[in-house]
Amino acid sequence: MNFHFLDIKKFLPHREPFLMVDQVLTIDDEHVSTCFHIKPECIFNEEGVFNEAGMIENAAQTCSSIVGKSYFDEDDLEGCSAKLIGFISAIKKINIKACAKVGTTITTKAYIKSRLNTDQFTMCSIDCFITEDGKELLSCEINLVIQELKEHSK
Template identity: 25%
Template structure:
């Protein structure tokens, strides 16, 4: 299922459990079967900006929230409240570059397996269409 991008920051925030100032996504660019693409324009006052760069923790949190958005949007389409989820594991994360404030980052999540509330994904984050980070993540829904 493909859809129009969601650029309403408020709607995107309503689809994930995180709240300001800990929100690390501000748009959903694409959604399909087993995939989502989310984005963030890095603000200069973002809590993960240090020494003039969006740090590693911010990138990993952005990746995790992109996964949360995938789940949240699935529940939104069913008119059900999104459950809270947790990061079960992070594996093979490689961060090649730290974005500057004002830059846009785009993360594509590809679902490898989804079973009984556990989701395993491959994640690639890009800036200006150049890969700056990648990894795998396993998330678990709270019961």
């Protein structure tokens, strides 16, 4: 399925200038792939480089989209069936080999390692990798907590 038509802003709570994902390339219950074009006005632009904090935020936003997917109705392409909040509870491992330059596009892939669903929230551990033109820039393991806001419950 082609996900390029999805408006990621309808599924993530972030807004510009803090939105660090442009497009969902692929997504299923265990994996997601996104891309992000680094513009000069990006708030994580540090002397022409997308800094480490920006890369971690891109990874976290990508990771949250896998978990968030399960809260939305399968046919909801507008992000209307749920309203979520999420938090990084831990960054267990991180290896930053290089930072991307402004003007480039990074691809971020994430894979769920473990997941615990409760009535109130979802906790998960996710492996994530950021690449640029096939070169790995970052690898990490992130723990997230995702919660549905009750006023928007299904």
